Amino acid sequence: MEKFSNRRKYEVGRDNSIEEDDEYFYIFIDKIMAHIIPKRTFTTPAEMNLFSKQIKECLKNNK
Incomplete structure (x- = not known):
């Protein structure tokens, strides 16, 4: 039986931001x-x- 996950990985890039x-x-x-x-x-x-x-900090360090 195949297991499904709701986890996703996204790369941090120049379009990432937090508001x-x-x-x-x-x-x-x-x-x-x-x-x-x-x-x-x-x-x-x-x-x-x-x-x-x-x-x-994560976003700043990865731009």
């Missing part, structure tokens, strides 16, 4: 497609801030 508003993080994997992550997912503000910092 946010009061409720969501938008991690753009190209100019028109983004992963949308609700901020309510995080259990503490510190956890949310760490996530944001790590994503921004």
Whole structure:
């Protein structure tokens, strides 16, 4: 039996970026497609801030 996975790998490139508003993080994997992550997912503000910092560092280091 074949197993299916919802995991995908995306390369970090020049079109990648992160934006946010009061409720969501938008991690753009190209100019028109983004992963949308609700901020309510995080259990503490510190956890949310760490996530944001790590994503921004990853994108900055891979451009």
